[in-house]
Amino acid sequence: xxxxxxxxxxxxxxxxxxxxxxxxxNTTPSxxxxxxxxxxxxxxxxxxxxxxxxxxxxxxxxxTLPSNVExxxxxxxxxxxxxxxxxxxxxNVNPQIVENYSGEDIILNTEKNIxxxxxxxxxxxxxxxxxxxxTDGTTLLGADDKAGVCEIVSAMEYLIQHxxxxxxxxxxxxxxxxxxxxxxxxxxxxxxGADWAYTMDGSQVGELEYENFNAAEAEVTFKGRIVHPxxxxxxxxNSMYYASEYINTLPKLEVPEHTEGxxxxxxxxxxHGNVEKTVLEYIIRDHDKxxxxxxxxxxxxxxxxxxxxxxxxxISIEVKDQYYNMKEKVTPVMHVVDIAEEAMxxxxxxxxxxxxxxxxxxSQLSYMGLPCPNIFAGGHNFHGRYEYVPVExxxxxxxxxxxxxxxxxxxxx
Numbered sequence: 429x430x431x432x433x434x435x436x437x438x439x440x441x442x443x444x445x446x447x448x449x450x451x452x453x454n455t456t457p458s459x460x461x462x463x464x465x466x467x468x469x470x471x472x473x474x475x476x477x478x479x480x481x482x483x484x485x486x487x488x489x490x491x492t493l494p495s496n497v498e499x500x501x502x503x504x505x506x507x508x509x510x511x512x513x514x515x516x517x518x519x520n521v522n523p524q525i526v527e528n529y530s531g532e533d534i535i536l537n538t539e540k541n542i543x544x545x546x547x548x549x550x551x552x553x554x555x556x557x558x559x560x561x562x563t564d565g566t567t568l569l570g571a572d573d574k575a576g577v578c579e580i581v582s583a584m585e586y587l588i589q590h591x592x593x594x595x596x597x598x599x600x601x602x603x604x605x606x607x608x609x610x611x612x613x614x615x616x617x618x619x620x621g622a623d624w625a626y627t628m629d630g631s632q633v634g635e636l637e638y639e640n641f642n643a644a645e646a647e648v649t650f651k652g653r654i655v656h657p658x659x660x661x662x663x664x665x666n667s668m669y670y671a672s673e674y675i676n677t678l679p680k681l682e683v684p685e686h687t688e689g690x691x692x693x694x695x696x697x698x699x700h701g702n703v704e705k706t707v708l709e710y711i712i713r714d715h716d717k718x719x720x721x722x723x724x725x726x727x728x729x730x731x732x733x734x735x736x737x738x739x740x741x742x743i744s745i746e747v748k749d750q751y752y753n754m755k756e757k758v759t760p761v762m763h764v765v766d767i768a769e770e771a772m773x774x775x776x777x778x779x780x781x782x783x784x785x786x787x788x789x790x791s792q793l794s795y796m797g798l799p800c801p802n803i804f805a806g807g808h809n810f811h812g813r814y815e816y817v818p819v820e821x822x823x824x825x826x827x828x829x830x831x832x833x834x835x836x837x838x839x840x841x
Contacts, residue, residue: 430586430823432559439561439578439822440523441468443570448518449511449608456486456614457511457604463487465510469577469602476585478600486604486614493584493598501596501840505625506583506829507789507800508576509606512568515811522564529818531556536813537565544814551632551808552816559819569815571807575822576628577602579805582822583829595833596840599625603789609643609750612792622798624764626832627790630804633821634777638758638765638801640784640791641692641713642720643750646727648674648708650701651742667706670734670742671699674708677730690715690783692723715753715783751787757794758801765801767839771831777824780804803828 445465450458457463466487473481478491487510495501512518526534531553534544542565546552552560563569580600587593599622603611606629630637652667678694687693692714699708712727714720724747731743758765769779784791790800806821 430582430826432819432823435578435582435822435826436525436559436561436819438582439574439817442574442577443521443523446519446521447511447570448514449605450514451608456610458608458610459511462511462604466602466604469510469581472581473584473600476581477588478584484616488604488615489602490620491584491600493587493595493600495595495597496591497594497596497837497841499841501837502623503597503599503621504833504836505599505601505620505622505798506580507601507603507625507627507793508573508580508629508805509603509611509789510574510577511604511607512570512574513572513607513811516568516813517566518568518570521567521570523569524562524564526560526562529555529558529560534560534562536562540565542813544816549809549814554632555818555820560816561819562816563813565813568810568812569807569817571805571815571817572810573606573629573805575807575817575825576805579628579822579825579829582826586826586830587833593830593834594837596837598833601625606789609787611789612796615789615793615796617793617796617798620798624761624799625790625793626764626768627788627800627802628805628825628829629788629790630784630802631806631808631810632780633804633806633824634772634780635804636765636768636772636779636781636801637784639715639755640751640753640787640802641715642717642752643787644712644720644724644747645750646710646712646724646745646747648710648727648731648743648745650674650706650708652704652706654703664703665742666703667742668701668703670738671701671706671708674730674734674743677734678726688785692716692719694723694727712747713785717753751791752795754791754794754800758799761799763839764799767835768801768803768828768832771828771835774835775824775827775831777828
């Protein structure tokens with residue numbers, strides 16, 4: 429039986445290490461502090477008895493659990509990322525443990541009156557009576573994706589300690605910089621050597637995902653002209669006004685706060701500028717490939733139309749694709765999803781098969797030749813002060829990993 433306190437202690441040891449990634453850095457990993465957790469994991473994997481433990485110059489960690497059966501079984505893998513989001517600070521994380529959650533408000537920070545309330549975050553009510561790990565209201569928690577890291581390490585440790593559970597060769601990997609879209613960029617699929625894998629990077633218990641957004645980022649730049657405001661008539665060009673017009677020309681309801689399910693969006697996540705120059709930074713998302721292309725084309729068209737309207741080249745736009753919908757690569761090998769679904773059912777977990785409104789390392793890895801659906805890791809409210817994870821959810825995810833390797837072995841016996 430999995431030891432609850434052991435998993436709590438392991439998870440806490442991870443989240444207390446600051447691993448925030450930096451989108452403005454050109455190095456891999458993007459921050460030196462990611463090495464702190466990476467090096468710790470290397471030693472921990474060796475300590476629990478994993479084989480072929482390695483870490484490369486970019487902090488990609490890989491390890492192997494050899495097969496304990498005679499017959500041939502496909503090699504499967506489990507992957508999580510070590511970095512946390514730059515959306516909110518991950519420094520000096522001070523986790524709080526709420527045992528036997530009552531279903532009432534949780535005071536995260538008395539001094540600052542920060543409250544985690546089920547009246548706003550209704551998912552909390554799913555976990556009445558369970559043990560929750562929360563923040564203290566001043567940082568994120570890092571369950572995205574240190575819960576996944578914890579679950580993979582714990583599952584491997586359990587399998588090593590229980591050789592009666594039969595399995596084929598299992599590979600594990602931990603990546604840097606997933607939160608800034610680079611987690612798979614330098615992943616060596618050939619070295620990893622798995623036939624397929626699963627990212628442990630979802631949220632609610634039961635989540636099983638093999639569809640994700642097609643994703644792009646766009647930088648829209650507006651050129652202006654500064655002159656003394658007292659003598660500006662007919663001379664000044666205020667780039668910020670043009671940027672405002674551009675923002676308001678895009679569909680106002682096709683934004684994250686008004687969309688769900690398969691609905692795509694334009695998301696303005698950063699704006700900086702002055703009279704002379706303003707830059708808008710967008711992300712573009714859609715599950716449907718044709719609609720994704722249309723969104724990118726619309727952003728270009730709005731820029732072109734405004735340049736024509738004002739009869740000058742005031743707007744330039746640069747669009748870069750980030751990742752694509754893994755459904756195209758996973759559908760031909762749906763047995764990898766079927767095995768995970770069956771594992772959950774056998775453990776009494778109701779599978780929640782739905783599209784990811786985001787992306788994981790698995791979306792890129794699937795296009796690199798490694799089909800890679802996503803499985804729940806248990807956390808909620810990622811990337812902010814209200815993040816929490818039920819310990820029981822981490823235990824269930826750990827059990828799912830163990831059951832997947834067992835079912836894979838049985839399928840090919």
